[in-house]
Amino acid sequence: EMAEKAGFPHFMLKEIYEQPRAIKDAIHGNADVINAVAREIAKYDKIFIVAMGTSYHAGMVGRYLFQRLAKKVPIVEDASEFRYEFEDIIDEDTLVIAITQSGETADTLAAMKLAKKKGAKVLAIVNVVGSMATRIADLTLYTHAGPEIGVAATKTYTTQLTVLTMLAIELARILGTADEDYLDELEAGLKAVPNLVEEVLKHDGGIKELAESLVDKRDFFYIGRGVSVPTALEGALKLKEISYIHAEGLSAGELKHGPLALLEDGVPVVAVAPSGKTFDKIVGNIEESRARGAFIISLGDSEELGRVSNAFIRMPDMDELLSPIVYVVPLQLIAYHMAVLRGNDPDKPRNLAKSVTVE
Numbered sequence: 436e437m438a439e440k441a442g443f444p445h446f447m448l449k450e451i452y453e454q455p456r457a458i459k460d461a462i463h464g465n466a467d468v469i470n471a472v473a474r475e476i477a478k479y480d481k482i483f484i485v486a487m488g489t490s491y492h493a494g495m496v497g498r499y500l501f502q503r504l505a506k507k508v509p510i511v512e513d514a515s516e517f518r519y520e521f522e523d524i525i526d527e528d529t530l531v532i533a534i535t536q537s538g539e540t541a542d543t544l545a546a547m548k549l550a551k552k553k554g555a556k557v558l559a560i561v562n563v564v565g566s567m568a569t570r571i572a573d574l575t576l577y578t579h580a581g582p583e584i585g586v587a588a589t590k591t592y593t594t595q596l597t598v599l600t601m602l603a604i605e606l607a608r609i610l611g612t613a614d615e616d617y618l619d620e621l622e623a624g625l626k627a628v629p630n631l632v633e634e635v636l637k638h639d640g641g642i643k644e645l646a647e648s649l650v651d652k653r654d655f656f657y658i659g660r661g662v663s664v665p666t667a668l669e670g671a672l673k674l675k676e677i678s679y680i681h682a683e684g685l686s687a688g689e690l691k692h693g694p695l696a697l698l699e700d701g702v703p704v705v706a707v708a709p710s711g712k713t714f715d716k717i718v719g720n721i722e723e724s725r726a727r728g729a730f731i732i733s734l735g736d737s738e739e740l741g742r743v744s745n746a747f748i749r750m751p752d753m754d755e756l757l758s759p760i761v762y763v764v765p766l767q768l769i770a771y772h773m774a775v776l777r778g779n780d781p782d783k784p785r786n787l788a789k790s791v792t793v794e
């Protein structure tokens with residue numbers, strides 16, 4: 436087992452470090468097939484994205500990509516809800532995109548089967564080759580992440596995001612919904628993402644020190660806006676899953692509508708704050724949290740964050756639409772180090788299974 440971990444103490448850490456390679460493989464592995472699949476998607480206006488857990492968060496990022504670039508707004512629903520709520524709405528004019536690492540998640544498979552029964556077209560985005568989801572789907576795109584052993588999804592998430600980004604860019608080209616030069620830039624930017632992840636991994640030592648200072652905290656809040664909302668949700672899920680610390684992810688705008696009441700001296704607030712159209716707004720949310728004594732950990736590319744935060748993780752510059760792939764990496768590392776510091780096995784968290792094959 437030590438050999439399989441390639442010198443890393445845990446599979447999860449190995450898989451976090453494999454992300455630059457995995458993202459490259461996802462790009463190369465889909466380059467020749469993405470156009471045909473995007474052409475199929477272009478035919479539909481009624482689009483659902485269904486998934487569970489981390490894959491569901493990938494679906495949420497997918498919605499932002501589709502709506503910003505292709506002006507199509509898919510309904511993203513967790514598969515356990517979809518299968519019971521949308522039965523009467525799915526028809527031959529519907530496209531269902533199912534995202535599942537394992538291709539064996541019971542709720543996601545049931546949602547796909549329902550969609551097929553109703554005559555919808557089903558596209559699956561899957562990591563495990565030949566899994567059940569690929570047999571149900573009309574079309575499959577693979578994430579090419581390689582086997583993921585750790586229960587916490589890491590490289591399979593960033594490769595799902597890579598595939599969704601490629602799809603959204605291609606769809607926008609086909610539909611003519613975004614500026615061609617901008618789409619070319621975004622595509623070039625995506626190819627540079629593996630290097631950006633490589634850069635972010637260099638912060639690992641600093642992130643471990645940060646985790647040491649946070650190890651006794653009981654509640655964490657993760658905030659983001661726009662395309663960073665799902666990143667906040669995913670950061671919170673990673674922390675809950677392996678460190679067993681309570682964490683909440685939410686849109687920063689929601690803070691004032693309730694959760695702010697929970698902020699007091701020293702409560703960690705992790706702000707996912709890439710430059711973009713709502714950057715000033717999240718700085719405002721950081722300031723209001725800080726005024727209540729919160730300990731602010733911010734991720735971003737603007738030096739301004741250094742001034743308003745207790746800890747600042749400096750991220751490389753990139754288009755906001757690519758940021759979900761890169762910004763989740765420090766959040767994976769925070770969760771990993773917290774888990775290890777608290778004496779947990781991050782590869783095998785209590786009560787959880789790698790793939791949830793029962794409802």
Ligand code: AGP
Pocket residue numbers: 487488489490491534535536537538539540543586587588589676788789790791
């Ligand atoms: C992620 O860290 C979790 N282990 C879990 O939420 C997972 O993403 C979910 O069960 C869905 O699995 P799937 O992608 O294999 O369908």
